[in-house]
Amino acid sequence: MADYWSSVILPMLEGAQMTLLLFFIAIIVSVPLGFLLTLAVNSKIKLFSWLATIYITIMRGTPLLLQLLIICFGLPMIPGIGEYLTIDRFAAACLGFILNYAAYFAEIFRGGLLSIDKGQYEAAKVLGLTKSQTTRKIILPQMFRVALPSVANESITLIKDTALLYAVAVPELLHFAETAVNRDFSIVPYFIAGAIYLIMTIILTIFFKWLERRFKYE
Amino acid sequence: MALIEVQNLKKSFGDNEVLKNITFTVEKNDVIAIIGPSGSGKSTMLRSLIHLEEINGGTVKIAGEAFVEQGVYKRPDVIKKATAKMGMVFQQFNLFPHLTVKDNLELAPKMAGKKADIAAMTSDLLQKVGLSAKEKAYPKSLSGGQQQRVAIARALMMNPEILLFDEPTSALDPELTGEVLKVMKDLAEEHMTMIVVTHEMGFARSVANKVVFMDGGEIVEAGTPDELFGNPQHERTKAFLAKNLK
Numbered sequence: 001m002a003d004y005w006s007s008v009i010l011p012m013l014e015g016a017q018m019t020l021l022l023f024f025i026a027i028i029v030s031v032p033l034g035f036l037l038t039l040a041v042n043s044k045i046k047l048f049s050w051l052a053t054i055y056i057t058i059m060r061g062t063p064l065l066l067q068l069l070i071i072c073f074g075l076p077m078i079p080g081i082g083e084y085l086t087i088d089r090f091a092a093a094c095l096g097f098i099l100n101y102a103a104y105f106a107e108i109f110r111g112g113l114l115s116i117d118k119g120q121y122e123a124a125k126v127l128g129l130t131k132s133q134t135t136r137k138i139i140l141p142q143m144f145r146v147a148l149p150s151v152a153n154e155s156i157t158l159i160k161d162t163a164l165l166y167a168v169a170v171p172e173l174l175h176f177a178e179t180a181v182n183r184d185f186s187i188v189p190y191f192i193a194g195a196i197y198l199i200m201t202i203i204l205t206i207f208f209k210w211l212e213r214r215f216k217y218e
Numbered sequence: 219m220a221l222i223e224v225q226n227l228k229k230s231f232g233d234n235e236v237l238k239n240i241t242f243t244v245e246k247n248d249v250i251a252i253i254g255p256s257g258s259g260k261s262t263m264l265r266s267l268i269h270l271e272e273i274n275g276g277t278v279k280i281a282g283e284a285f286v287e288q289g290v291y292k293r294p295d296v297i298k299k300a301t302a303k304m305g306m307v308f309q310q311f312n313l314f315p316h317l318t319v320k321d322n323l324e325l326a327p328k329m330a331g332k333k334a335d336i337a338a339m340t341s342d343l344l345q346k347v348g349l350s351a352k353e354k355a356y357p358k359s360l361s362g363g364q365q366q367r368v369a370i371a372r373a374l375m376m377n378p379e380i381l382l383f384d385e386p387t388s389a390l391d392p393e394l395t396g397e398v399l400k401v402m403k404d405l406a407e408e409h410m411t412m413i414v415v416t417h418e419m420g421f422a423r424s425v426a427n428k429v430v431f432m433d434g435g436e437i438v439e440a441g442t443p444d445e446l447f448g449n450p451q452h453e454r455t456k457a458f459l460a461k462n463l464k
């Protein structure tokens with residue numbers, strides 16, 4: 001039993017650390033980046049709005065796996081500049097997740113903005129609030145509240161998507177499970193991996209449910 | 219000097235002319251009820267006074283100061299200074315759902331950097347509208363009538379000289395209109411200058427000192443409640459009143 005712990009479970013838990021590290025880096029950077037993209041889409045400057053829309057269309061419209069492959073293996077193959085585009089595999093994967101998830105978060109926040117009644121802007125205006133006061137005090141808090149369930153959903157997807165690291169050979173949870181399965185010729189490690197993913201997503205779900213209750217405004 | 223002077227106000231949405239040459243004045247302490255069928259332009263007219271709609275022609279002067287003259291708007295700071303003299307109460311209340319009642323009242327004066335004792339004003343005004351106990355409640359937990367009373371208190375926090383009401387009771391269940399009308403009546407008795415777009419004929423008749431009947435984007439007829447309700451001059455006014463006074 002102690003053997004099984006050190007040869008199978010411990011490496012998988014170490015792999016899960018990689019999963020969590022990627023998750024936190026991706027979420028911490030892609031949420032604000034997604035928000036900036038939302039602002040760009042809604043910008044009065046046509047060029048910004050146009051570029052942001054194209055960006056979101058491409059990132060949402062192509063597989064994340066393909067994007068990861070391009071960033072990890074594709075860029076270094078470009079003649080001439082490829083050698084400068086070779087970065088650490090894990091860093092490259094983080095970059096891929098951030099760029100992809102920012103596009104999804106941008107769409108979620110855009111939906112949140114659209115849901116805000118025009119009466120809110122009008123009430124703020126007749127009370128003499130400036131545009132920036134209205135945005136900070138009235139619009140953004142409501143936008144984040146509306147977006148919360150979708151952000152929760154996307155975050156759970158992100159936890160599971162970290163398994164794509166397997167495809168770019170960054171050792172994470174699934175990688176160690178796969179190694180153990182092949183070595184021991186047993187499917188048990190798959191189920192242990194599943195259980196670890198499940199524990200992570202359940203904790204995340206509980207956290208977001210708490211956030212939703214905390215900001216219920218009732 | 220009139221508190222509000224509107225001259226030849228015109229407003230179109232595309233080809234649709236919704237306000238045709240509206241001219242009227244509001245004196246200090248006036249309580250003006252604007253009545254008329256749906257689509258007559260009453261709300262659009264009211265919203266134009268506080269720059270929620272851009273007009274296409276005409277002049278609007280607030281306390282002698284025009285913020286739009288012959289259809290041309292002044293600089294933003296001039297507009298803001300003029301419209302800051304008015305408060306507005308909306309049909310749908312438009313309270314900020316993420317803020318408590320107290321914070322709904324206090325946000326604007328705090329943002330404006332008001333020096334006055336904001337907390338004391340809040341408690342006075344909540345008492346005035348009968349909602350002292352609801353200071354920490356969120357709008358969602360209040361009835362429509364309570365929300366509208368909070369909205370009135372919120373508008374009063376900015377010390378407006380004029381209060382505009384855009385169908386303040388139209389979104390309320392009939393049994394809740396009374397509590398809102400009562401607050402408005404109290405304000406009228408304290409000589410607040412008010413313009414009220416309403417379908418409440420009883421309120422127009424008993425509280426307003428002047429009633430304006432609008433139809434098809436024009437002021438058809440205006441006068442004291444006794445004149446307008448007792449002895450309407452125009453066929454359109456008569457037809458409207460026949461349908462709405464039961």
